Amino acid sequence: GENVEQHPSTLSVQEGDSAVIKCTYSDSASNYFPWYKQELGKRPQLIIDIRSNVGEKKDQRIAVTLNKTAKHFSLHITETQPEDSAVYFCAGGGTYNFNKFYFGSGTKLNVKP
Amino acid sequence: SAVISQKPSRDICQRGTSLTIQCQVDSQVTMMFWYRQQPGQSLTLIATANQGSEATYESGFVIDKFPISRPNLTFSTLTVSNMSPEDSSIYLCSVLRTLTGELFFGEGSRLTVL
Numbered sequence: 001g002e003n004v005e006q007h008p009s010t011l012s013v014q015e016g017d018s019a020v021i022k023c024t025y026s027d028s029a030s031n032y033f034p035w036y037k038q039e040l041g042k043r044p045q046l047i048i049d050i051r052s053n054v055g056e057k058k059d060q061r062i063a064v065t066l067n068k069t070a071k072h073f074s075l076h077i078t079e080t081q082p083e084d085s086a087v088y089f090c091a092g093g094g095t096y097n098f099n100k101f102y103f104g105s106g107t108k109l110n111v112k113p
Numbered sequence: 114s115a116v117i118s119q120k121p122s123r124d125i126c127q128r129g130t131s132l133t134i135q136c137q138v139d140s141q142v143t144m145m146f147w148y149r150q151q152p153g154q155s156l157t158l159i160a161t162a163n164q165g166s167e168a169t170y171e172s173g174f175v176i177d178k179f180p181i182s183r184p185n186l187t188f189s190t191l192t193v194s195n196m197s198p199e200d201s202s203i204y205l206c207s208v209l210r211t212l213t214g215e216l217f218f219g220e221g222s223r224l225t226v227l
Contacts, residue, residue: 001172032214043205043218044156089155091216098169099144099209101216103156 002027004092006104013080014112021107023090024072032094033066033073034101038087048075052094080111115140117219119206125225126196133192134222136206141186144209147179150221151202159204162189196226 003026013019025033031052036044050057050064050073057064061080066073073092077084087108093101116139126132136145145162160181161169168181183189193200206219 034216043220046215046217049215094214098161099214100146100158100161102158105155 002030002092002100002102004090004102004104006090006107008107009105010108010110012110012112015080015082017080019077019080019084019109019111021075021088021090021109022072023074023092023104024070025092026071027092028068028071029096030092030094031096032092032101033064034091035064035075036089036091036103038089038106040086044089047088077109080109082111082113085109085111115142115208115210115217117206117208117217119219119222121222122220123223123225125227127227128197130196131192131194132196132224133190134204134206134224136189136191136219138187138208142208143186143211145183145189146207146209146216147181147189147191148205148207148218149202150205156205159191162191193224196224198226200224201226 006023034049035047037047038044048059048062048064050066061078063076087106089106090104091101118137120135147159148156150156158171159174162181162183164183178194180192203221203223205221
């Protein structure tokens with residue numbers, strides 16, 4: 001099955017700086033890569049995703065890049081704000097994996113004001 | 114996104130007992146899944162809940178311990194059987210939005226086993 005690895009496990013940045021979280025996946029059949037934000041005590045919330053036929057996607061301060069050849073994808077948050085502080089999870093999977101999704105180990109992002 | 118309701122939201126149980134968690138979705142969905150999130154950890158897929166047939170379990174999870182039902186396209190249950198303190202976790206129901214392939218989660222059921 002799919003194996004998703006995520007780095008770093010913790011990330012501390014100053015407000016206004018950028019944050020980058022990286023993930024790798026093992027199964028070339030995976031074709032959909034979502035990112036989730038989970039605040040303490042809450043459910044994971046989908047914040048952005050990317051499909052295997054796209055190299056980059058942006059949504060305001062958030063962007064995701066995908067390198068299919070190298071099997072890695074990254075989340076970029078620019079102009080970080082304290083409310084960005086949370087745990088972020090990447091996932092890999094999709095239609096060619098029976099629509100199942102496997103998650104990375106998570107990154108705890110701390111944005112210092 | 115679909116509205117996904119889970120019950121109970123939390124429970125404290127005694128070792129050796131069983132608990133059934135319910136997941137109700139406000140619209141028909143093709144794919145439903147159950148995940149486990151142990152304290153401070155990531156999300157681990159337990160099984161795919163198949164409508165009208167036996168669930169498909171991931172490696173390390175078995176039907177005797179985590180029986181799952183899915184009688185229709187909007188409802189599923191997960192039972193945690195013969196619980197031990199190691200089963201203390203958040204259990205999350207998730208659904209796949211067919212048109213977009215996006216995965217959404219319920220609020221989770223926080224289970225504490227004493």
